[in-house]
Amino acid sequence: MSKHLPYDNYTWVPEGEESVTLAKTIIDHPDDAPSGYILDVDIEYPEHLYDLHKDLPFMCRNKIPPSGAGKSTKLLLTLANKYNCVIHYVMLKEALGQGLKLLRVNRAI
Numbered sequence: 792m793s794k795h796l797p798y799d800n801y802t803w804v805p806e807g808e809e810s811v812t813l814a815k816t817i818i819d820h821p822d823d824a825p826s827g828y829i830l831d832v833d834i835e836y837p838e839h840l841y842d843l844h845k846d847l848p849f850m851c852r853n854k855i856p857p858s859g860a861g862k863s864t865k866l867l868l869t870l871a872n873k874y875n876c877v878i879h880y881v882m883l884k885e886a887l888g889q890g891l892k893l894l895r896v897n898r899a900i
Contacts, residue, residue: 797827804828804899813896817880818887828880833894834873840890841870849886850876 804813817828834850848868856865875897878886887893 797829801900806898810896813899814893817896817899818884820880822881822884828899829877830880830883830899831875831877831897832873832883833897834876834886835892835894836870836872837890837892844870844889849889849891850878850882852876 817830820827836844836848848870850873851866851868852873853864854867855862856867872894883893
């Protein structure tokens with residue numbers, strides 16, 4: 792349950808690296824490796840998973856609720872597609888294993 796947290800020696804993955812190549816590298820990266828990735832990704836939530844994931848969807852977002860219930864931000868778990876979502880590579884691998892689709896890796900560190 793516990794993971795090492797990064798504290799120094801951050802490096803950005805080179806801008807020119809293909810999103811598909813980077814995604815394959817991350818998928819093949821071991822979960823218990825001494826180094827890892829934090830990613831900014833776009834994710835598609837397929838409709839056929841809605842019933843299965845409706846109680847606890849992957850990847851929460853900090854947003855103002857659309858119902859207008861206050862002006863403060865809340866942590867929302869929705870079945871909507873996620874854009875510019877920052878996620879640890881191990882959590883991304885779990886989400887992809889459950890059927891979510893990776894549209895694009897915007898950047899990675």
